[in-house]
Amino acid sequence: MGAVTLLLFASVVQAGTVDAREWITRMNAALATRSYDGVFIHAMSGKRQTLRLIHRMENGRMAERLIFANGSGWEVVRNGSEWVAYFPDLKIARVETRNRSWGAMVTLNGLSEDSNRNYEISTAGTERLLGRTAQLVRVDPRDGFRYGYRFWLDQQTAMPLKTQRITRNGEVLEEISFLTLEMRTSIPDELLKPDVDPDTLKWLRPNIHVDKPSLKTGVAPRKELMPPGFRVAFNNPEAEAKGPRTRFIVSDGVNWVSVFIEPADKAQPPPGARPDGVVLMGLSATYVVRQEGYKVTAVGEVPPLTVKSIADAFQPE
Amino acid sequence: MNEQEQISQLSALFDNELPPAQSGMVIRRALKDPALRASWGHYALIGACIRGEPVHAGRLPDVAERVRARLAAEAEHEAASAPALAGYDTAERSRFARYGRGVLGGAIAAGVAIVSLVVVRNMSPLAAVPAVQLAQAGVPAAVTSQPQAQSAVSLVTPVQVAALDGAPPSYTTPVDNSPAAQRFGLPLANYVVAHSEVVASASLSTVMNANYDPTLGAVEMTKDEIGARR
Numbered sequence: 001m002g003a004v005t006l007l008l009f010a011s012v013v014q015a016g017t018v019d020a021r022e023w024i025t026r027m028n029a030a031l032a033t034r035s036y037d038g039v040f041i042h043a044m045s046g047k048r049q050t051l052r053l054i055h056r057m058e059n060g061r062m063a064e065r066l067i068f069a070n071g072s073g074w075e076v077v078r079n080g081s082e083w084v085a086y087f088p089d090l091k092i093a094r095v096e097t098r099n100r101s102w103g104a105m106v107t108l109n110g111l112s113e114d115s116n117r118n119y120e121i122s123t124a125g126t127e128r129l130l131g132r133t134a135q136l137v138r139v140d141p142r143d144g145f146r147y148g149y150r151f152w153l154d155q156q157t158a159m160p161l162k163t164q165r166i167t168r169n170g171e172v173l174e175e176i177s178f179l180t181l182e183m184r185t186s187i188p189d190e191l192l193k194p195d196v197d198p199d200t201l202k203w204l205r206p207n208i209h210v211d212k213p214s215l216k217t218g219v220a221p222r223k224e225l226m227p228p229g230f231r232v233a234f235n236n237p238e239a240e241a242k243g244p245r246t247r248f249i250v251s252d253g254v255n256w257v258s259v260f261i262e263p264a265d266k267a268q269p270p271p272g273a274r275p276d277g278v279v280l281m282g283l284s285a286t287y288v289v290r291q292e293g294y295k296v297t298a299v300g301e302v303p304p305l306t307v308k309s310i311a312d313a314f315q316p317e
Numbered sequence: 318m319n320e321q322e323q324i325s326q327l328s329a330l331f332d333n334e335l336p337p338a339q340s341g342m343v344i345r346r347a348l349k350d351p352a353l354r355a356s357w358g359h360y361a362l363i364g365a366c367i368r369g370e371p372v373h374a375g376r377l378p379d380v381a382e383r384v385r386a387r388l389a390a391e392a393e394h395e396a397a398s399a400p401a402l403a404g405y406d407t408a409e410r411s412r413f414a415r416y417g418r419g420v421l422g423g424a425i426a427a428g429v430a431i432v433s434l435v436v437v438r439n440m441s442p443l444a445a446v447p448a449v450q451l452a453q454a455g456v457p458a459a460v461t462s463q464p465q466a467q468s469a470v471s472l473v474t475p476v477q478v479a480a481l482d483g484a485p486p487s488y489t490t491p492v493d494n495s496p497a498a499q500r501f502g503l504p505l506a507n508y509v510v511a512h513s514e515v516v517a518s519a520s521l522s523t524v525m526n527a528n529y530d531p532t533l534g535a536v537e538m539t540k541d542e543i544g545a546r547r
Contacts, residue, residue: 046472082546087531094531095538095546096510171473203543204535206510247511258512284509299508 003269008113020121021111023137026158027151028107033057036159037191038181039069044174045282055103056187064103065192075194078103094204106149106163108139110233112255118142118229118252121165129161139254145227145306146255148277157183165283167303173283180289219261219291221248224315227306230257250298250310257300257310264295278304281288292316447451 035056042049050069056062064078073088082098083133124136134152141148144167152162159181165174221232233256234249248259279286286299287307291314298311 043472090531092531094535096513098513109456175472203538204532205538205542206534207536256512258508260508260511277483281509284512297508299512 018235019287020123020137020139023123023135023153023158024108024111024121024139024151027137027153028109028156030159031103031105031107034159035156035184036181037184037187038178040176040178041111042174042176043172050179053104054187055105056184056193058186062103063187063192065194066101066104073196075196076104077192077194079192084194086194086196086201088201090202091200092204093196093201094206096206105160106165108149108254110251110256112253114229115253118146119148119254126155129154130178131259132156132161134161140166142169143228144168144303145309146229146252146302147173148254151207154181159183165301219294219296219314220317221250222313222315223261225315226250226310227252227309229253230255230306230310234292248314250300255300255302257298257302259314260295260297260299260308261314262295262297264290264293278308280304287311289314 025080032272035058037052037054039050041053042051050067051070052067054065054067056064061076061080063080064076066076066078068074073086075086076097077084077086081097083098085094085096089092119142120138120140122138122140124138127134129152132179133155135152135155137151138152139149146168148166148168150162150164150166151160153159154161160176161178161181163176164172166172223231229252230250231252232248233251248261250257250259277287277289283301284299285302285304285307286297287304288295289299289308289311294316296311296314298307298312300307
């Protein structure tokens with residue numbers, strides 16, 4: 001499979017890029033198939049947190065436990081598609097669903113031949129991390145519509161010892177940096193159980209409304225208005241789907257934006273919006289625009305102008 | 318001594334860089350000051366994580382209480398032994414004094430052993446950041462301050478990022494630190510949640526966001542729903 005992938009890319013990309021893509025493929029595979037236990041520092045928006053991550057892949061089923069070492073007792077436990085965040089200090093547990101994910105660590109499963117137009121994908125030598133040789137792989141954005149990544153991959157396992165999400169100018173937005181990382185052949189169930197007694201908590205779930213199945217889409221994406229490289233990767237018009245009616249996933253293969261279409265009867269400028277209408281929450285940017293009686297909401301971990309451009313690209317049919 | 322200096326001293330204690338004479342003082346101060354005591358437990362918890370020990374949420378008070386109990390026992394020992402020492406000669410007093418120091422030293426050693434971060438210092442991949450700043454950010458300097466000859470990492474936020482080529486960076490946009498419920502309305506929170514369901518990379522940074530509110534846009538589950546997930 002790896003060889004086939006290489007052949008496909010060989011005609012369109014440089015040898016160094018192929019090498020980098022192979023490293024990313026190896027990383028994706030490692031994160032999807034291996035079990036591991038490590039402590040890392042997550043840094044974002046000037047804030048740093050130390051966490052322990054216990055990740056098990058067994059018989060095709062993923063389980064994961066993320067423990068915050070800030071004294072709060074917070075934990076996030078993943079079991080298949082179920083995602084539960086425990087907040088013992090607040091006496092709360094919040095249950096959500098995760099449909100597509102290999103866990104807390106970033107994977108890049110959407111790379112295509114076109115990705116090279118929007119990113120410079122390259123290897124950049126090796127460094128020593130955690131006493132291991134780490135291969136630096138760079139996914140540098142070619143413009144300001146997207147964020148990029150740097151991965152320091154263990155040469156033996158291809159596990160990301162350090163990951164940075166970066167801007168086009170190389171500024172670091174987010175960093176995940178392991179202090180310890182052990183690959184495990186097995187992880188006992190006990191290590192994946194939250195410490196807190198679940199009976200002492202109030203259990204919450206998102207109160208996501210479901211619109212009427214009869215709702216028509218009303219607006220549709222216009223490819224020529226999309227930011228370069230972004231296109232609809234997935235559209236879920238199923239009436240039974242949870243969440244705001246009619247969801248589009250727009251992506252350039254690395255950055256992902258969700259677009260929701262709804263009736264605009266209650267569309268108001270969101271509280272806290274910037275002058276350009278974008279609301280920022282962590283790395284997530286959200287933009288809402290009204291189009292011919294419909295509300296278009298774009299949300300994603302992309303630069304603010306990208307969500308705005310993508311939402312504006314949805315026009316009445 | 319201001320709070321920053323106190324935290325810095327506590328950090329130095331866990332780095333095993335504080336002279337023994339000061340260590341006892343720092344420990345005593347930490348036991349009197351709830352904020353410093355919390356920092357102590359925080360460092361200990363991180364140490365447990367790093368050593369790969371099972372982590373218990375209850376460990377935080379345990380550590381502080383353990384040390385407090387240890388010093389309380391020491392105080393009781395000193396109080397109890399003081400009158401009894403009256404009848405001993407100088408050599409015997411000296412031996413008791415050494416024992417007393419041993420108890421204190423044991424408490425210090427326990428604290429240092431709880432967080433064996435010296436090893437970690439040589440593994441930390443993060444950039445050098447002043448210890449005081451790290452302590453204020455809730456991370457002990459011993460964990461994060463010694464990179465492996467790497468350049469400093471300077472984090473930026475999206476509001477600091479120029480949106481497009483040639484566009485001036487919008488450094489002037491203030492970061493809104495008001496509660497999420499006020500600045501990030503319930504409907505928008507729903508979109509972020511729905512987005513996180515599909516996009517893996519959104520999950521971690523959403524929870525790590527300083528303004529993340531787990532109650533936002535949520536309703537209490539019914540008994541049936543809770544039962545079904547078990």
